[in-house]
Amino acid sequence: MHQIIDETLGINLLHANQAGADHNRAHFDEWGITCLNVMSSPGAGKTVLLEKTLAALTDALKIAVIEGDMTTELDADRLRQYGVPVIAINTGRACHLDARMVAGGLHTLSQTHTPTDLDLVIVENVGNLVCPAEFEVGEHAKVALLSITEGEDKPLKYPVMFREADVLVITKVDLAPYLDVDLSRIEANVREINPQVTIIAVSAQTGAGLEAWFDWVRAAVKPSQLAAAH
């Protein structure tokens, strides 16, 4: 003889990850670090954008990178050439970074560097337009990249990523003359889902638009840190 008991929980499915992300963010805040979570599909140009960013900003800002890659350290090695600490996290078969992995990366980082010396931690997520959108890692802002070669419809097809983004960097704009793609259409499609998003169009090849992106990064870094760095 048994009876059925119905118990209301009302807990977010990602409760455990969210708690981990909040914990990471509390550490970042305590250390005076701004954290950016950079996301896109594979091949949109995350790593080259970070290369340009490190080359331009490492004089003014102390930057570290947490690099998510499913199996290799290829991207991490590219970024190490800029003389910044790069922690590579191989996610194995997981297609995104989660809060626990980033916490592990921060732990590794703190063994060789004093966190309070850093201004900015850039997390380069695994190339994927779907999963990273749901897993916060403790970032202060989400950066989504979309290369113009991916087509105008991607924001409509993968809306959650573009809805969540604080800034959208449209990459490879130097290729526009060779493609049947309308940059203003991409922008309009993103704004339909996320009217508040900041949109910056860049070309890492020609350097077009990069200054606007650097300005955005400088503004995202907490003012006290930037002031202290000068």
Added chain:
Amino acid sequence: MHETDMTKALMITLREWWESQPTRPPVERVFLTVGQFTCVEPASLQFAFEVQTRGTFLANAQLVIQETPLIAFCQVCQLEYRPKFGLRYACPTCQAPMDDIRSGRELKIDRVEYATAATPP
């Protein structure tokens, strides 16, 4: 397939609750709400749950998923509307962008059902 991670997250949360119960009752059904405007595919989640709970305290539990549609609210028209997923998200009447989402972002464990030995009155 991040539904495996979602299932892991679900199991961790349920285990916390289950271990806090004095009797550790056998869980019979778990009710979830999954919004259409999330990255979770209910069929994949069902499959992942079935596979990953084998041999655990949730082995005999059934997962019941309720999907909620994407519903936006247009501030200009002061009306709710249903965006056409993958095609059109702006307000069909005034073309204002989708700003306020009223439904579709849910990823929630609503409740659990478990059996317990009833004490006779």
